[in-house]
Amino acid sequence: xxxxxxxxxxxxxxxxQAIANLQGEDLGLRVYAxxxxxxxxxxxxEAIDVLMAALEDEDDRTDAGGYPLRRNAARALGxxxxxxxxxxxxxxxxxSDFYVREAAAQSLEMLGDPAGIPQLIExxxxxxxxxxxxxxxxxxxxxxxxxxxxxxxxxxxxxxxxIQPFLxxxxxxxxxxxxxxxxxxxxxxxxxxxxxxxxxxxSHDDLQLRRxxxxxxxxxxxxxxxxxxxxxxxxxxxxxxxxxxxLEKQLLLASPPDLSPGALKVMEIMDELL
Numbered sequence: 127x128x129x130x131x132x133x134x135x136x137x138x139x140x141x142x143q144a145i146a147n148l149q150g151e152d153l154g155l156r157v158y159a160x161x162x163x164x165x166x167x168x169x170x171x172e173a174i175d176v177l178m179a180a181l182e183d184e185d186d187r188t189d190a191g192g193y194p195l196r197r198n199a200a201r202a203l204g205x206x207x208x209x210x211x212x213x214x215x216x217x218x219x220x221x222s223d224f225y226v227r228e229a230a231a232q233s234l235e236m237l238g239d240p241a242g243i244p245q246l247i248e249x250x251x252x253x254x255x256x257x258x259x260x261x262x263x264x265x266x267x268x269x270x271x272x273x274x275x276x277x278x279x280x281x282x283x284x285x286x287x288x289i290q291p292f293l294x295x296x297x298x299x300x301x302x303x304x305x306x307x308x309x310x311x312x313x314x315x316x317x318x319x320x321x322x323x324x325x326x327x328x329s330h331d332d333l334q335l336r337r338x339x340x341x342x343x344x345x346x347x348x349x350x351x352x353x354x355x356x357x358x359x360x361x362x363x364x365x366x367x368x369x370x371x372x373l374e375k376q377l378l379l380a381s382p383p384d385l386s387p388g389a390l391k392v393m394e395i396m397d398e399l400l
Contacts, residue, residue, distance in 0.1 A: 141168050148176045153186045157195050164202025177203050178214040181226075190261055193223045200226055204233025212239045219245050224260045228269035235276035243282045246273050250288050264297055271303035275345070278307030286311055299338055302327055306342040321348040328358045336360050344368035347375025349388045356395045369396050 139147075139162055147159040160180055163173050180199035187193055200218050203211040211233070218230035219242070227249070234242040248254065252267050259265045274292060277285045289311070292304035302324060309320035325348075327339045337360055343351045344367060355368050369392055376389035385393075 141170065141173070144168065145172050145176055148180060153195070156180070156183075157186060157198055160195055160198035160202055164198065164205040167205050167207075169206045169208065174203070174206060174208045174210055177206070178211055181214050181218050191222060191258060192261070193221065193226055196221065196223065196226045197229050200229035200233055204229075204236035207237065209237055209239050212237060212241055216242050216245055219249060220254050220257070222256055222258050224258055224266075224269060227257065228272045231269060231272040231276045235272075235279045238280065240280050240282070243277065243280055243285065246277055246280075247282070247285050247288050249273050250277075250285075250292070266297065266300075270295065270297075270300045274300070274303040274307045275342075278310035279345070281311065283311050298327070298330065298332075298335055302335070302339055302342055306346055309346050309348065318350075321346065321350060324348065325351050325354045328354050333360065337364055340364050340368040344371025347372050349376065349392070352392050352395050356399060362399045366396055366399055369399075 139159075141163075144159040144162050147155040148163070150156060160177060162168075163177060177199045181196050181203075183193065183195045183199075186195035196218065200215060203215060215230045215234050215237075218226055219234075221227055221230070231242075231246060231249070234246070249268050250270065250273055254268075257268070259267045260269070270292060274289060277289060286308070289304050289307050292300055293308070295301050295304065305320040305323045305327075309317045309324075312320065321343075324339050324343050324346075328336055328343075328351075330336055330339070336358055340355060340358060340360060341364075343355060349372055352369065352372055355365050355372075358365060373389055373392045373396070376386050376392060380386045380389060
C-alpha cells in the first residue's frame with residue numbers, strides 16, 4: 127500500500143526534496159516525486175540519474191503486476207529532454223508492464239533519438255517475451271498507437287512496411303496513429319491521402335477519438351485540415367492546440383518576417399475560435 131501521509135503540496139516541494147523522496151522508502155512519496163520532477167521539468171543531472179534508477183524499481187508493484195513508479199519515471203524522462211535517458215528507456219521497452227512500455231515509447235519520441243527505432247519496430251510484431259497486455263479493453267498486447275506515433279516522429283522510413291498493416295487495425299485509434307505516421311514518413315505527393323483520412327476521422331461518433339485525431343493533425347501540421355479542425359465537435363481549447371501545430375509548421379516554411387498564406391489562414395481561424 128502507498129502511504130500519502132507525507133505527500134507535500136506541489137508548490138512547497140523543492141527539487142532537492144523531490145530527489146531525496148525519490149530515493150527514500152515511502153512508495154507514495156517516490157511515485158509522487160517522479161511525477162513532480164516531470165511536471166515541473168526539473169532538468170538537473172541528479173534528477174535524470176534518480177529517474178533512470180527508478181526505471182529499475184522492483185518495490186512498487188501492483189497486485190496485477192504493474193509498476194506505477196516506473197511509469198511515472200518513464201514519462202518524466204521524456205519531458206526532461208536529456209538523451210542520457212535513452213538507454214534506460216530502451217531497456218524499459220521490454221518491461222512486462224504495458225503502461226511502462228507505452229510511456230517509454232512516448233518519451234523516446236519526445237527525445238527524438240532514432241536509436242530506439244529497431245526496438246520499436248520489434249514491438250509492432252510483439253516479439254518481446256514476457257510482456258503483458260493492457261489491463262483495459264481492448265487489451266492490446268502492445269501500445270501500438272504510441273509506437274506508431276514514435277516511429278513517425280523519429281522519421282523511421284524503414285518501418286513503412288511494418289506500419290502499413292496497422293491502417294486496417296481493428297482499433298480505430300491505432301488506425302489513426304498509423305495514418306499519422308504514414309503521412310510523416312511518405313513523400314509529400316504521397317502523403318495527402320493519409321492526412322485526408324484523419325480529416326474524415328474528425329467526424330467520428332466517439333469524442334475521445336475526435337480529440338485524439340485533433341492531436342494527430344496538429345502533430346503533422348496538415349494545413350488542409352484547418353477548416354475541418356475548426357468545425358470539429360470538440361472543445362475549442364483542443365482545436366486551438368491542434369491549429370497551433372498547423373501554424374508552427376507554416377511558420378517553419380516562411381521566411382521571416384513574411385508570413386505564408388497558410389499561416390495567415392490558420393491565424394484567422396484561430397482568432398474566430400477565441
